[in-house]
Amino acid sequence: MLKAEKTKELSYTKPFSFFQIDHFGFHEDGTFKQRYLLSDKYWHQPGGPILFYTGNEGDITWFCNNTGFMWEVAKELGAMLIFAEHRYYGESMPFGEASYSDSKHLNYLTSEQALADFAVLIKNLKSTIPGAQQSPVIAIGGSYGGMLAAWFRMKYPNIVVGALAASAPIWQFPGLVPCGAFHKTVTQDFAKSGYNCEVNIRKSWSAINNISSTASGLEWLSVEFSLCDSLKNKNDVVSFKNWLQETWVNLAMVDYPYEANFLQPLPRWPIQVVCKYLSMDSTASEKRLLSGVSQAAKVYYNYTGSSSCLNISQTATGSLGVLGWFYQACTEMVMPMCTDGVNDMFEPEEWNFQAFSDECKSMFGVRPRADWAEVVYGGKDISAHSNIIFSNGGLDPWSAGGVTHNISESLVSILIPDGAHHLDLRYSNNLDPPTVRVARALEIKYFKEWIKKQKRAHRSHLNSRL
Amino acid sequence: MLKAEKTKELSYTKPFSFFQIDHFGFHEDGTFKQRYLLSDKYWHQPGGPILFYTGNEGDITWFCNNTGFMWEVAKELGAMLIFAEHRYYGESMPFGEASYSDSKHLNYLTSEQALADFAVLIKNLKSTIPGAQQSPVIAIGGSYGGMLAAWFRMKYPNIVVGALAASAPIWQFPGLVPCGAFHKTVTQDFAKSGYNCEVNIRKSWSAINNISSTASGLEWLSVEFSLCDSLKNKNDVVSFKNWLQETWVNLAMVDYPYEANFLQPLPRWPIQVVCKYLSMDSTASEKRLLSGVSQAAKVYYNYTGSSSCLNISQTATGSLGVLGWFYQACTEMVMPMCTDGVNDMFEPEEWNFQAFSDECKSMFGVRPRADWAEVVYGGKDISAHSNIIFSNGGLDPWSAGGVTHNISESLVSILIPDGAHHLDLRYSNNLDPPTVRVARALEIKYFKEWIKKQKRAHRSHLNSRL
Numbered sequence: 001m002l003k004a005e006k007t008k009e010l011s012y013t014k015p016f017s018f019f020q021i022d023h024f025g026f027h028e029d030g031t032f033k034q035r036y037l038l039s040d041k042y043w044h045q046p047g048g049p050i051l052f053y054t055g056n057e058g059d060i061t062w063f064c065n066n067t068g069f070m071w072e073v074a075k076e077l078g079a080m081l082i083f084a085e086h087r088y089y090g091e092s093m094p095f096g097e098a099s100y101s102d103s104k105h106l107n108y109l110t111s112e113q114a115l116a117d118f119a120v121l122i123k124n125l126k127s128t129i130p131g132a133q134q135s136p137v138i139a140i141g142g143s144y145g146g147m148l149a150a151w152f153r154m155k156y157p158n159i160v161v162g163a164l165a166a167s168a169p170i171w172q173f174p175g176l177v178p179c180g181a182f183h184k185t186v187t188q189d190f191a192k193s194g195y196n197c198e199v200n201i202r203k204s205w206s207a208i209n210n211i212s213s214t215a216s217g218l219e220w221l222s223v224e225f226s227l228c229d230s231l232k233n234k235n236d237v238v239s240f241k242n243w244l245q246e247t248w249v250n251l252a253m254v255d256y257p258y259e260a261n262f263l264q265p266l267p268r269w270p271i272q273v274v275c276k277y278l279s280m281d282s283t284a285s286e287k288r289l290l291s292g293v294s295q296a297a298k299v300y301y302n303y304t305g306s307s308s309c310l311n312i313s314q315t316a317t318g319s320l321g322v323l324g325w326f327y328q329a330c331t332e333m334v335m336p337m338c339t340d341g342v343n344d345m346f347e348p349e350e351w352n353f354q355a356f357s358d359e360c361k362s363m364f365g366v367r368p369r370a371d372w373a374e375v376v377y378g379g380k381d382i383s384a385h386s387n388i389i390f391s392n393g394g395l396d397p398w399s400a401g402g403v404t405h406n407i408s409e410s411l412v413s414i415l416i417p418d419g420a421h422h423l424d425l426r427y428s429n430n431l432d433p434p435t436v437r438v439a440r441a442l443e444i445k446y447f448k449e450w451i452k453k454q455k456r457a458h459r460s461h462l463n464s465r466l
Numbered sequence: 467m468l469k470a471e472k473t474k475e476l477s478y479t480k481p482f483s484f485f486q487i488d489h490f491g492f493h494e495d496g497t498f499k500q501r502y503l504l505s506d507k508y509w510h511q512p513g514g515p516i517l518f519y520t521g522n523e524g525d526i527t528w529f530c531n532n533t534g535f536m537w538e539v540a541k542e543l544g545a546m547l548i549f550a551e552h553r554y555y556g557e558s559m560p561f562g563e564a565s566y567s568d569s570k571h572l573n574y575l576t577s578e579q580a581l582a583d584f585a586v587l588i589k590n591l592k593s594t595i596p597g598a599q600q601s602p603v604i605a606i607g608g609s610y611g612g613m614l615a616a617w618f619r620m621k622y623p624n625i626v627v628g629a630l631a632a633s634a635p636i637w638q639f640p641g642l643v644p645c646g647a648f649h650k651t652v653t654q655d656f657a658k659s660g661y662n663c664e665v666n667i668r669k670s671w672s673a674i675n676n677i678s679s680t681a682s683g684l685e686w687l688s689v690e691f692s693l694c695d696s697l698k699n700k701n702d703v704v705s706f707k708n709w710l711q712e713t714w715v716n717l718a719m720v721d722y723p724y725e726a727n728f729l730q731p732l733p734r735w736p737i738q739v740v741c742k743y744l745s746m747d748s749t750a751s752e753k754r755l756l757s758g759v760s761q762a763a764k765v766y767y768n769y770t771g772s773s774s775c776l777n778i779s780q781t782a783t784g785s786l787g788v789l790g791w792f793y794q795a796c797t798e799m800v801m802p803m804c805t806d807g808v809n810d811m812f813e814p815e816e817w818n819f820q821a822f823s824d825e826c827k828s829m830f831g832v833r834p835r836a837d838w839a840e841v842v843y844g845g846k847d848i849s850a851h852s853n854i855i856f857s858n859g860g861l862d863p864w865s866a867g868g869v870t871h872n873i874s875e876s877l878v879s880i881l882i883p884d885g886a887h888h889l890d891l892r893y894s895n896n897l898d899p900p901t902v903r904v905a906r907a908l909e910i911k912y913f914k915e916w917i918k919k920q921k922r923a924h925r926s927h928l929n930s931r932l
Binding site for chain 2: 022023024025026028029106107108110112113116120123155156157159365366369371372376382383384385386
């Protein structure tokens, strides 16, 4: 049984607000209902701060439940909490069920439109909620939501006084970081979590290739891994290997120091648990090796013991909008990834933009614009901005595309060496390593500074008008 | 004869570049040819700065010819000059002749799209022109072009190190400044330019109303003003008064201290010349008064003596894209204006958003979004930005919506008390008042600081990589 996540404090209202479907054009003048969650339980009004979660690619209630940090900070700062759902995810569908039907309907799924939604939402709430007009707003987000938080502060410093961008790979764009860095970090996590663990995963790919070359081998693999659908041909084997690769990547993301249920229900330090099954020495047979891989995979997919079989078409919670995110990757969020099998434990695969672009074209009818994100969000040239915390976990593969050094006095990096994907945004836990405790304390210190500065600016503005 | 404007230095190439029609969506994947003018005559390469004119609502060659300041500064700083044309103006038509055909084709005429064009253009030029890669870029613009320059620095500080926003009314949006301030400034210009001048213009409206109430009066007015098309009915009289009002407004904008040809060919200090015809005392008859108004208007419309009649459907150079600008005002650039006849010399007219919106709907099929500009460009809350000079002329009615006080050490205001609309952007002239000379010197001082800072940052970046 998993330890239950704290949920007792999670009471919120679930209002909707109407937004322009297109903030950047006037021909499409329709509006849609955007969902957001609001809790004023701890809010000191008038003027208490607002912590605003810049929702990312999924159901906002899921992010709300996995961002306990905000609930704890709300108590400490007397803050209102708002979790805003990203358009095209969860219940915030611009065209209802037709939203994903074609490139015409998907046209308004962009980060710029989402940021504009957030800006308009805050403007509206501040003008309608009594006591909120002067409330300083801080943007908080993790992963893509962290990128949005950082970009929100960059593009709308009039709306938010600062941002916490947790595990936000704002540099995972073409030409900014090496395409292999991400999988290298994954590999390091496995290398340090158990004897021979990384080595055996690296060896597993050729073992799979060898064994899957015969019909009986395919059958053996399907049974050994308890697959819901048996592997039938080479294409299935490619999917199978991709699924395994994604499994290792996801484990690196959620290598938390305590039992948790983010992408999947998992034990504490799950990679260490996984690696116990992958410590065989070099004399082990291929079948023995793959049996270990199977047991390792089942730690990830069946920790609770409730799965009767493994489904290679799913690797994580259904609360994430996989299709929407793929569309975003196929348009502006172009994030090159590659592997070489030497610096990482995966089969070598180059980054092939043309092939990716063709896949996008056939899937969505659109082609990615590889350079746009750097132009619009500044790439490495972000020093003109201010009041952004970039926190990154040393275990998190996304840290490879993150900001891991201070850029200026107010664009700061916080490193959590033994943290996985935005560990700092989770509820505090007795098993938290000291580094994440320090990180959270530092984050709160910055929040307080931003709030104080804003209140001082507001007072001096009032005085100058007297 | 008008003194010829200096043109000898204006030699430039006229390349085109291809840009996405829609930077913010992927369904419309077409591109269009955007025009820009480039002069590297004075450019010190490698690394010499780039002065980039953020083109506004008109033919870019016209702005180029009226921005002599940039040519003078280029010489002093060893700078490359680029004048980029704004989409939907001049020759930069996304859909050729169909660009203005309906709201679908007009959909991509927004300031955000124009800024994205500029950003992509600079990115492209820096990667293709040898020696330009490290060149610091400074955005310069006047009027709406000045707003774009300021917004460009706010939204793309990765692309431009600073901006000169000359006569840029970035606060002429709903709720930010009183709607009557603009026409009050116009009125003050006339009040101080001649005895009784403002008083007589204020009286002229009722005189027109009285005289135009009879058919013979209409005929008299048409002849007296040498109108190309006689006034026939009340609607014509309304148009006639609007045309006159716009004439006074335009005169306030171009009240330059020397002969110039910006909106029209005009004498030096044209309002003083105009006011000579408007100094009659209170005993003058209505016809006598309106004769004076007619002579005054002819200073503006027929200084060269080449017009055989006056056309009340045009008030300024044809180089400005009036229809495009009206579309922009009907969408995001909502600028409330009002008159009361007391603080100004015009017939009282309230700001009526609903009527304006209805007019937009019938004309373009779109409705304005009154609050958007403040949300997206920050309204009064712009203190988080840096390196923007807001210059304003005390005679210029647009200064009423401009930034006329320092906001921070690097968001500075420069006032030119006896300057009209972006006088500082024009060629220097022997008749320039000292205040504009000081303004230009200060602007260049800031340019040099920005350039120096950027070069220093670049050097320390290089050193840190060694």
